[in-house]
Amino acid sequence: MSKSKPARPRRDQLRVDPQWAWHYRTLLALRDHLIQEQKSPQSADRFDRDFVRALLAREPDALGEINAALERILRGTYGVCEVTGRPIAPTRLRAAPWTRLRSR
Secondary structure, X not given: OOOOOOOOOOHHHHHOOHHXXXXXXXXXXXXXXXXXXXXXXXXXXXXXXXXXXXXXXXXXXXXXXXXXXXXXXXXXXXXXXXXXXXXXXXXXXXXXXXXXXXXX
């Protein structure tokens, strides 16, 4: 009986800066939930469904924002305000990992 090789990590996961690993995983999970909710609204449990709907209510293009944040992580520009060029507070990034801007 031959042992199967462990699955190789996806190519984009190799480029994630370790300081953003939690954010990357969280954004991927949120994206998956949003996609699942769009495909089959009744498949998610109630908490997930309510969370996703609340997110969608606050962010009209939540999926686009999440995808853009994932791209910023991979490009190395994540965590930097797109207006001021200054770092975004870690607490803000934990609360809304898709954010592009510093709080006012």
